[in-house]
Amino acid sequence: MFEKNAVKLGIAPIGWTNDDLPELGGENTFEQCISEMALAGFTGSEVGNKYPRDIPVLQKALKLRNLEIASAWFSAFLTTKPFDETKTAFLAHRDFLYEMGAKVIVVSEQGYSIQGQQETPLFAEKPIFTEDDWGKLASGLNKLGELAQEKDMKLVYHHHMGTGVQTTEEINQLMEMTDENLVYLLYDTGHLYFSGENPLEVLENHMSRIKHVHLKDVRPEVAKMVKQDGLSFLTGVKEGVFTVPGNGAVDFKPIFEILAQSGYEGWMIVEAEQDPSKANPFEYALMARNYIKETAGV
Numbered sequence: 001m002f003e004k005n006a007v008k009l010g011i012a013p014i015g016w017t018n019d020d021l022p023e024l025g026g027e028n029t030f031e032q033c034i035s036e037m038a039l040a041g042f043t044g045s046e047v048g049n050k051y052p053r054d055i056p057v058l059q060k061a062l063k064l065r066n067l068e069i070a071s072a073w074f075s076a077f078l079t080t081k082p083f084d085e086t087k088t089a090f091l092a093h094r095d096f097l098y099e100m101g102a103k104v105i106v107v108s109e110q111g112y113s114i115q116g117q118q119e120t121p122l123f124a125e126k127p128i129f130t131e132d133d134w135g136k137l138a139s140g141l142n143k144l145g146e147l148a149q150e151k152d153m154k155l156v157y158h159h160h161m162g163t164g165v166q167t168t169e170e171i172n173q174l175m176e177m178t179d180e181n182l183v184y185l186l187y188d189t190g191h192l193y194f195s196g197e198n199p200l201e202v203l204e205n206h207m208s209r210i211k212h213v214h215l216k217d218v219r220p221e222v223a224k225m226v227k228q229d230g231l232s233f234l235t236g237v238k239e240g241v242f243t244v245p246g247n248g249a250v251d252f253k254p255i256f257e258i259l260a261q262s263g264y265e266g267w268m269i270v271e272a273e274q275d276p277s278k279a280n281p282f283e284y285a286l287m288a289r290n291y292i293k294e295t296a297g298v
């Protein structure tokens, strides 16, 4: 399957403490979270709201557990705010990640996004970008991609439910409109499945630009309920739409095969936001680790 040492496996803190819904996992500490990640067999993580921002403190806590920072989420507002506002915030984020040794920067456009709105129906009210929005987004991302390149880092774009870049068509458009040497793609299995896309089609279309992977699974009955009952993204999360790979409807076997055959190198991050009082994060982290070993051989 994968070449030896080609991929590194991480897990996002969002299963322990959820930045979008701070009431989920408020009781879980930073130390518990990173200790359980390491104990479950992961060597990397993204950054959550409980992580110390003091670089030496964070580095020491991670080193003790043989963990690295793979990346962290950045919200861009290229369609709705002056470019310089996003640029200033991006530079601070980039420099923090650079100091932490990360090689990729996760960026998602949040202009007009409904992902953080508790009551807005996800499928009915998803934003659709105008030509002007697309132009601002593409040129802004190219500029941010250049800033990432200054530090020998890569900008990886996170397509996301409830945003203007969600569907296969929108991902294709973004990839066409941006510079292939400046803007790369984060491939998130769960968002594609939830949206009703074919995850394999997106993988095959854009393999050469995929430089970061989120392994997220979906409980199909909850996804169906969110669509039929006009629920919001966050209600879907609270109801358990997402879970760890192997516990839902996404077929990971062909996904791992294509990634491996294409020579993918980089992080695969398990990312399963769900209510930790219903889905014990350590138990689910172990389930994910075992499933990846069995299915992907890493």
Ligand SMILES: O=C1C[C@@H](O)[C@H](O)[C@@H](O)C1=O
Pocket (backbone or CB within 6 Å): 014, 019, 020, 073, 115, 158, 188, 191, 214, 271, 273
């Ligand atoms: O990468 C991600 C970060 C989260 O904040 C987001 O809402 C989640 O769904 C995701 O895929």
Ligand SMILES: [Co+2]
Pocket (backbone or CB within 6 Å): 158, 188, 214, 271
């Ligand atoms: Co993700």
